[in-house]
Amino acid sequence: MPDILDARRTASRGLMLIAAxxxxxAGVYVLALRFTSVERFQGLPQKIFYVHVPAAWCALLxxxxxxxxxxxxxxxxxxxxxxxxxxxASTGLVFSIVMLTTGPLWGKPVWGTWWTWDxxxxxxxxxxxxxxxxxxxxxALADPLERARxxxxxxxxxxxxxxxVHLTVYFFRTLHPQPIVLKPSAPSLPWEMLRTLLVSVGxxxxxxxxxxxxxxxVGRMGxxxxxxxxxxxxxx
Amino acid sequence: MAxxxxxALAVLAKDLRVEHRSRTAMVSxxxxxxxxxxxxxxxxxxxxxxREAMAPSVLWITFAFSGVVALNRSFALERENAALDGxxxxxxxxxxxxxxxxxxxxxxxxxxxxxxxPLFIVFFGxxxxxxxxxxxxxxxxxxxxxxxVGTVFAAMTVRTRLAELMxxxxxxxxxxxxxxxxxxxxxxxxSGRPASExxxxxxxxxxxxxxxxxxxxxxxPSLMDE
Numbered sequence: 148m149p150d151i152l153d154a155r156r157t158a159s160r161g162l163m164l165i166a167a168x169x170x171x172x173a174g175v176y177v178l179a180l181r182f183t184s185v186e187r188f189q190g191l192p193q194k195i196f197y198v199h200v201p202a203a204w205c206a207l208l209x210x211x212x213x214x215x216x217x218x219x220x221x222x223x224x225x226x227x228x229x230x231x232x233x234x235x236a237s238t239g240l241v242f243s244i245v246m247l248t249t250g251p252l253w254g255k256p257v258w259g260t261w262w263t264w265d266x267x268x269x270x271x272x273x274x275x276x277x278x279x280x281x282x283x284x285x286x287a288l289a290d291p292l293e294r295a296r297x298x299x300x301x302x303x304x305x306x307x308x309x310x311x312v313h314l315t316v317y318f319f320r321t322l323h324p325q326p327i328v329l330k331p332s333a334p335s336l337p338w339e340m341l342r343t344l345l346v347s348v349g350x351x352x353x354x355x356x357x358x359x360x361x362x363x364x365v366g367r368m369g370x371x372x373x374x375x376x377x378x379x380x381x382x383x
Numbered sequence: 384m385a386x387x388x389x390x391a392l393a394v395l396a397k398d399l400r401v402e403h404r405s406r407t408a409m410v411s412x413x414x415x416x417x418x419x420x421x422x423x424x425x426x427x428x429x430x431x432x433x434r435e436a437m438a439p440s441v442l443w444i445t446f447a448f449s450g451v452v453a454l455n456r457s458f459a460l461e462r463e464n465a466a467l468d469g470x471x472x473x474x475x476x477x478x479x480x481x482x483x484x485x486x487x488x489x490x491x492x493x494x495x496x497x498x499x500x501p502l503f504i505v506f507f508g509x510x511x512x513x514x515x516x517x518x519x520x521x522x523x524x525x526x527x528x529x530x531x532v533g534t535v536f537a538a539m540t541v542r543t544r545l546a547e548l549m550x551x552x553x554x555x556x557x558x559x560x561x562x563x564x565x566x567x568x569x570x571x572x573x574s575g576r577p578a579s580e581x582x583x584x585x586x587x588x589x590x591x592x593x594x595x596x597x598x599x600x601x602x603x604p605s606l607m608d609e
Contacts, residue, residue, distance in 0.1 A: 296605055
């Protein structure tokens with residue numbers, strides 16, 4: 148069974164990446180707290196920025212991966228693509244939870260409110276519900292082929308939805324800080340802060356890849372030959 | 384192409400005939416709409432909150448939820464006696480099946496809205512005389528979009544356990560954007576703001592309809608192949 152060995156190798160590589168990512172995360176904390184100056188107006192709460200923004204980036208990246216893998220699945224019908232989409236969705240759900248919890252933690256001291264119905268916040272909530280719905284649908288379907296096709300459709304429609312919701316950001320007046328790094332003109336963040344942010348984004352991306360690889364590898368190990376359990380599970 | 388629309392219309396006619404004979408979807412959706420309107424009316428503190436301030440949200444909560452109730456019925460119908468398998472055995476395009484089911488769902492939701500809107504005017508005493516055209520336009524555009532996605536999702540959730548719970552959860556992220564745009568447009572219409580303030584929302588709703596109707600037509604066939 149070279150397949151199983153292959154899957155095990157993927158999973159263990161994923162675990163190594165996670166270990167590296169966690170060490171990097173400790174480094175990010177040190178870098179952010181010790182070697183990056185405190186923002187003048189927001190004070191210490193601004194440090195959450197170095198976790199919040201990378202988490203949001205990872206959630207969005209994970210969702211793009213789900214959408215792309217879903218579209219490829221409907222085209223190629225390779226079960227590995229379905230498993231990859233599932234791994235990315237589960238990881239994305241975790242990052243979107245990090246994003247949704249760190250945001251209010253920053254918002255309370257800086258804005259004076261945990262939550263506001265700002266377009267960007269609504270957008271993150273929609274992203275979270277997309278992941279949640281995707282996961283719930285998967286768990287409610289017994290037949291693996293049906294589950295793969297159905298969740299691929301949700302993944303694709305979700306990918307279509309994301310740019311739409313992003314558009315609305317420009318229609319609302321917003322409390323959320325405007326983009327300071329990815330914008331048409333040059334980044335307006337001081338170099339020291341930008342450096343910490345970029346390191347953190349890198350570390351979070353390594354973590355994302357590690358989580359997806361581990362989950363994918365473990366899934367491959369469990370699935371083995373995919374069609375074996377098929378038939379008889381669906382009641383009708 | 385003519386064949387495509389003929390099949391779609393046949394599916395639509397079938398659904399309308401079934402509904403005409405049983406009236407289950409209409410009655411459940413309508414009683415839901417009336418219940419919502421009545422609860423909101425009694426929940427409102429007349430001294431603290433004007434009718435106009437609350438009206439757009441009440442209207443859209445009623446529309447969105449009765450829409451979901453109607454959508455839940457659409458494929459539950461096909462599930463009984465394996466009617467869907469019969470439809471799928473017919474040598475017709477899956478896209479046409481989608482279009483037929485979509486038009487039937489749209490007809491249900493529009494019918495519910497057509498009854499709920501006058502009820503809303505009566506119960507809430509909101510004067511929409513001058514902007515009735517605008518309110519209808521916004522309603523039609525918002526409904527057309529979320530019903531397209533809802534039709535695709537209803538076809539999937541009917542195959543799951545707890546279908547009635549799964550559809551709202553899955554539809555929620557897709558329902559939020561058009562409903563938030565529609566509710567903002569409606570609020571501006573009811574408070575007599577100039578049309579230029581509403582044009583952006585209307586365009587966005589139209590774009591949403593176009594993009595999602597196309598996307599749904601493209602993905603629906605892959606739900607149905609075995």
